Amino acid sequence: MSMQVFGLPVSRGVAIGRAVLVASSRVDVAHYFVEPEQVREEIQRLCAARELVCAELESLKDEVEGDTPAELVALLDVHVMLLNDEVQAAATCQWIEERHYNAEWAVAAQLDALTRQFDEMEDEYLRERKSDVEQVAERLLRALDRADRACMPPIMRRGVASTQGDEAPLVLVANDISPADMMQFKGSVFRGFVTEVGGRTSHTAIVARSLDIPAVVGAREASRLVRQDDWVIIDGDAGLVIVDPSPMVLEEYRFRQRQGQLERDRLERLRGRPAVTMDGHRVELLANIELPGDTSAALAAGAEGVGLFRSEFLFMNRSGELPDEQEQYEAYRAAVQSMRGLPVTIRTIDIGADKPLDRMSAHDHTLNPALGLRAIRWSLADPDMFEGQLRAILRAAVHGPVRLLVPMISHPSEIRATLDAVERARGKLVAEGTPHGVVTLGAMIEVPAAALMLPRFLRHFDFVSIGTNDLIQYTLAIDRADEAVAHLYDPWHPAVLALIANTIRMAQAAGKGVSVCGEMAGDPDFTAVLLSFGLRSFSMHPTQLPRIKQRILRTDLAALDGLADRVLAADDPKQASLPAVRPAIIPVPQAA
Incomplete structure (x- = not known):
């Protein structure tokens, strides 16, 4: 009997396939496929x-x-x-x-x-x-x-083409999926996923969007209502899960799938075009990656460099054994060499909150992990680990341009401690005669304190990168992983937009580079607004890059004149942004 399960839409698109249930159990269960x-x-x-x-x-x-x-x-x-x-x-x-x-x-x-x-x-x-x-x-x-x-391997092995003789596509249904396990979706057999918990702004939902996987979260009772091997439709636009659909409904959604693929094919034709507005302003489009192998997708999407290499994913799913300096060096070197002379921005490990390490037990977590020992705080609390990572990054800089990015820095003492740590690592490499390169040093602006004291930051750093995901949650005092308050997470909040606009303005006035690497950079709804603030460097997951490039190609900056003032002065900035967006028809090169 066909039924519908409603949840929250977090990643657009349609997925159709047989249900694979990750059953809940009081015993931790490894889920993976065998050859x-x-x-x-x-x-x-x-x-x-x-x-x-x-x-x-x-x-x-x-x-x-x-x-x-x-x-x-x-x-x-x-x-x-x-x-x-x-x-x-x-x-x-x-x-x-x-x-x-x-x-x-x-x-x-x-x-x-x-x-x-x-x-x-x-x-x-x-x-x-x-x-x-x-x-x-x-x-x-x-x-x-x-x-x-x-x-025991992680939740899913990569590279398994299918698990059924009839090659039926699969969708995953689970109570929840950790961010580290979500990364296993790359190249996996799953076309989409459904979870019973989670919100639009949880890290898992963000990863799903970045991977362009249709997903619905917060679908209560999904594991109880969906049975193993049921045919399931995931409508990522409406937040709807259809179990055992009728033939007519199935055909309708298959048609929508084909339409979505046609749109992706059209965007693919823009890959080789530079991101230049209609009135000739060049915009830099960079890629966010999690692992060295992701550089191939970045280049294929036309990225002009890596704006964010999330190094913490090298540390996850390792049963508590952290990568040593040599292993990290080889990973960073591989990424740098793969980018063929384009810049690579490596963020130091951002562990904590909704991205715990395997070796962290439940007892290691504070009552509010988002405000606990995470990111640069965690690195400074473990000097040996931090030194090993800094040495590996400096060594990798021999092979191409590297930018070192420090996450969640908020206090002058953290600036001093971080700069000292970098110099100590560099000094030891010099003393040993170990080859290393020069890196440009940047800070993530994701805590209101950092945005408010930006002039002091700019005296010490070469560039800043705005991490909008955390900046929003800390500005609004909302844990984005907490379902009870997730509905209050609002990237259009006037305070959030003011912090972003002021950060861009002050960085440019100081002659320092500034980019946005948070989720807003890959959201077409914000492209015109960010451009009106003066942003000229966006960093996002490679799958999001073609759509943002299309929006930039269709934008005339002259038509955005006054948009920033209107948005920043409005009680409802989202509504104020709409009249300023003027789509234009541009010729799309035909496929060769």
Whole structure:
């Protein structure tokens, strides 16, 4: 039966595919695909874990005292019986054989299917037996975890083309997905995703938009209403999830998919054109990347350099083992060399808040992590780690132009400590005779204190980059990862726009470079406004670059005269911005 689930639209577009559920469990479950040749080995892992749990339960039965209640022994017998149920064992193996799930995911998927059946039972006693199934599954998951902890991969392996013989596209349905796991979507089999929690401004939603993956978040009860392998439509424009759609609805959305692809193809033709306004003003378009391999997408999109290399993604999904100086150097060098002489801006590690390291446990988090030990504060609190990163960046600068960007700096003492750390790292390299290059030093403006004391910043830094995502949340005192207040996150807020406009104006007056690398840079609704503020350098995910370039090519700066004043003076800046945008028709070069 077809049904609709409503959530929040966070990434535009339409995705159609079979549902893959990441089931919730009290035990952490690794979700990834195995290669076809690994299926037999994975089934053997599952069988070995089942035998181990059976042996543990039998041992427990042997150890019980004579005065132990008979009900407890009977319960152990029930668990052994469930483990040895051939029908359920075969069904679990089927997830591995047909969908290429790893053993843990197969157990979780089968548990999800079974618990649904128990929930639908009318007999109360039988419904209560669901807990027995859950306990057995958790024992099995713990056994798999003990046996294979050392080589457990992240949530999804890259490079797997498909998991079904019929090559059906897949969409992911989960309670939530971490930002680090979201990065696994690059090149993965998933066409879109649905989560039960999250808001428009959570980091996960931002990553989804940057990767151009249709997504809906905050779709409550999605995991309960969607079943494994259901056909699902994700309408990322409307925040709608359609489960088991009718043929007519399916065809309508497939038509919308084709229209979206045609629009992307048209934008692709602009790749080789410089970003110049209709009246001849050149605008620099840079790319945000997470890993060295992303440089190929940046170049393919026509980026003129990397405006933000988020180095923290080198530190994630590593089971607590941080990359050493040499590993970082090789990663930065690869990115610099791949950009073929174009500048690469490397941001020092921005860990904390909604981007914790694996080695950080729940006990390491403060009550409000967004205001805790994160970004440059975390780096300065770990001098050895920070020195290793600075040395690696300085060494990579031998291979091409490198800009070093410091995140979330807000206090004069942090400026002094950061500059001292850079000079210490440089001094040690000189003393060792280790080759290194010159870097231009920049600061991210993402805390109101930094924006308000910008003249002091500009005395020490060569350039500034405005991180609008955090600047908005700190200006408005809103944790963008908190659903309860996410609706108050407003990039059009007059205070936010005033801080951005003043930062651009003061940086340009001082002769220092200024760019915007936050999400606003990749949002076409803000292109004209930012241009009217004087911004001439935008940095965004490569997938967003063609649409922003199209907007720039269609803009006449003369027509924006007065727009900045109107927007900054308005109670509703968004409405004030609309009359100033004058689309123009420009010739689009035909494909060769």
